Amino acid sequence: MGGLFIIALLALVAGVGIVALIETEPGYLLIAYGGYTVETSFWVGILLIATVVLLLYASLRFLHRLITSPANVLNWAGERRLRQSARLTSRGIINFIEGSWAKSRKQMLRGARYSESPLLNYLMAARASYRLQEPEAMRQHLVKAAESDLEAIIAVDLTQAELQLNDRQYEKALRTLEAAKKNPNKHPQVLSLLCKAYDGLGDIEAMLTLLPALRKYRIGGALELDDLEARIHHDLLEQAAVTGDAALLKARWKKYPARLLDDESVQLHYLSSLLVCDEVSTLEREIEKRLKKSWKAALVSLYGRIPRESAPKQLATAESWLKQHANDPELLLCLGRLAMVERQWAKARDYLERSHAALPSEEACLELGRLLTAVGDHSTAAEVFRVGTGLRTNPLPELPQPDDVVADSLPETHRIESP
Template sequence: MKIFIAILLTLVVAAGLAAAIQYDPGYILIAYGQTTVEMTIWVGLAVLAIVIILFFIVFISLRRGAKVSDNIGSFWSNRRARRGRSHTTLGMIAFIEGNWERSRRLLTDALKGSDAPLINYLLAARASHALGDTASSRRYLGLAEETSAKASIAVALTQAEMQVDNGRLEEALATLTRARRNAQRHPSVLILLKKVYLGLSDWSSLLELLPDLRKHNILPAEKIDSLERQSLMGQLEQAASQTDVAAVQQWWKQVPKLWQKDTDLVLSYARSLSAIGEDAEAEKVIRQALKQNWSSELVLFYGRVAGSDLTRQLSTAEAWQKEHGADPALLFSLGRLSLRNELWEKAKNYFEQSYRLAPSAELGFELGRLLSNMGALAESEQYTQQALELQGQSLPSLPQPRLAQ
């Protein structure tokens, strides 16, 4: 039906045009210089229509040709991009596998078709570092930093890690300090700083870093507590190495109250005081600590130090016995304190009670020495032999001169 209507309309239009041409064909004259062109108006309209049609044909052809050219360009561009992504992936795999030379070659080759080359440059720098090629490593880091204004932190971290690997801790610290200034909350910066401070034994700086590690949940709380204890111990060791009582005591004043209750820290502090000749101060520290927290380690060391009043020190330990009963560590210390007060039989009794409860090599040697000096040579030899066995240094059974007689 639609075709019939279209044919009918075409016939009507054609008949109308034929009638119009017969009625008045019209006249067109075009003159240019000595040249003139004459035609009827209907021929002129036909020529104009043909020109317009040809123009549209040329335009459409050119447009289609441009699309074809674009498609060809896109094909090669996409092919390069796919090849670049493939080489980047293979380069990363080779990097993980430790094939540094192949990794660097693939990563740099992938740059030809990559519009985001940062990862390629950074991994290529790391691969060069692994190969010992410092010059190439620096060059790739420089190129990485030029890729984006936001790449500076990633570049600094990569550079710092390589400096740490090479043992250039001071240089790594300078690099990380700049990076931290620009990225206070960047976790990798804080983790690397922790590693550098540990390597440099910079305990004060590490202690200052710990609040940031806690704040951003970078490490488990237990690990941070362990780092804090290690840092405090390191500071104590540095202070004690100066053999300066004031420096050691000043360190203790700066220790947080919570940590002043830590058994390991208290014991290390007391040992440091004793090592520089401050037994009386060490005795006071341990005595005060034991009032808050009973500890066998502290009790044992209490018997090793000489307080300002030896009689009072022994009385204090004997008062603890009423509360803690037959504690092997306390009995051992009571024996040593009795020796300081020259109470030989009392010391012997305390040592023997402790030995029955918890024999040890140290206690065996202590008993052997005391008994030998008291003239009980047979008993002394027995305890000494047992002490050697407890220490893992037992002697083989061999003939001896006295036994041979």
């Protein structure tokens, strides 16, 4: 601090001395060249000469560096281009997210010119072209992406497969994923895309084969994978039921995950599939066995819907359930149907009326109504049908009916004259 003060003091003294010297003795400088002359004071001339010398020195030094070190200039220019490329890439990503596809693609391609790694630029440009529905441009950008980094071919394939799946080109996507699926350890995303492709093609068994790998590499959350597993096994049963292959249906049921077997909807789906495959005896045994363990109204309802030519044993079995479920409307409806199979019309009517009294339902009303119609009790049947109509999930709107219309409002051709 003290040294700096001394230097400042000396500079101040020197400045004062120079100013005093200039004022007492300004001097005289004359420069003549040809027909031109320059006159000035000595001190101003010295200052001008010093300025010219410094400028000349700086120019010569710059030229020397330019000649001897061109790499410095090139590095500076390269760094500037890289910064510009980074800015363009950043803006391109932002515009892509915001939905400005054309603008994003333009910025991505400009940024790719000077980028050391243009792979991302070309991939994003391909996605933007897809959004713009320009498949040829998309293909060209994917080709450039592959050429820009030979080690990133899989990344290019995954991008192409994803875009193909979005267009529901499932077979093309599978062909695109051939190379990537050989090493899911390095490319786990391929498993997710394969699953979507198999799902689109309806290849349920291939999805089931893929499921362990999806869990191993944690493709999706645990709940998501559990839902996928449940859907796969549900569809496998459905597929077997559609073909009517009872043996295949039973084989697939044996492989059903144990943790899903307690689900009532799963059990009902399997039993309904047995009905579709015409496995009547197996279905009856399964329902009776399950009802002994746990009473479920849906199983009772299905038991009454099984087509039979006769049902004395089934009627007796269902009547034994009345001891513990005397007022169960589903059981009473089931008994009514079984009694109708046995042509015991009075008993069937009694059971159906008791079911309707216990809990009116559309199904019970329709069943009772058609029985009453068949035995000729039309007025009661009409009333039951009317009640059933009101119990529909989507009931009919309130509208005027013919009984409510006065005679003068009827057309002439529809009027009934009194005798």
